[in-house]
Amino acid sequence: MKQGLGTQLRHLIELLDGAVADAYVAAGIDYRPRYTPVMRALASGEARTVGQIATAAGITQPAATQTVALMLKEDLVATTPAAHDGRQKLVTLSQRGRELLPRLQQCWAATAQAAASLDADLPFPLSETLAQAILALDRQPFGARIAAARAGFEATATPPDLKETS
Structure with a gap:
């Protein structure tokens, strides 16, 4: 049985992240791969808000918030209240x-x-294929594609041959 796109992507991430995590262990570094986008966003030394980190890292704000919280516990980052708005924290x-x-x-x-x-x-280089897939999903999100496919099935009243899709 052919694996669905979601299953393939999860397996690919497991293979990549597992190898990267192992490389950190081999280098004697106690560090999680998920911290890398935040570390890179802060590498210049400039203090940033979580929103600025999310934008610079290309991740969602909730993901940035969660990652910064984990990194605070591991003493990789520090926070201070923003001068212009005490409700915002600057991360360094x-x-x-x-x-x-x-x-x-x-x-x-x-x-x-x-x-x-x-x-x-x-x-086809994976990095280019992924970039193209992200651009295509920016133009038409996957949810919209699912809704269009579902509408097509409902119009014909004929369900497709179901195969694993996630």
Whole structure:
């Protein structure tokens, strides 16, 4: 049975994130791959709000909020109230985060090289295919595509041959 898109994507993420997590362990770094977008957004040393981190990292604000909270517990980031709005917090790398950054950057460089190697082994580079898929979903979200497909099925009153799709 052919695996559905969701199952394939989850498996791909497991394979990639698992290998990246193992690489951090091999480098002697106690660090989770999910922290990387936030670390990169803060690497310049500039304090940012969670919203600014989310935008810079290309993740949702709830994901940024959750990740920053986890990173606070591990003393990778620090927060201070924003001068212009005390309700907002500015996030910066903590001393530990700044000290860890050069070693992380080495790991990121190795990961980027491995990703380039994977792209070279494929008929269509995965990184380009993913970028194109994201652009296509920006133009027409997957939910809208599901609704259109569902409407087509309802119009014909003939359900499709069901195969695994998630």
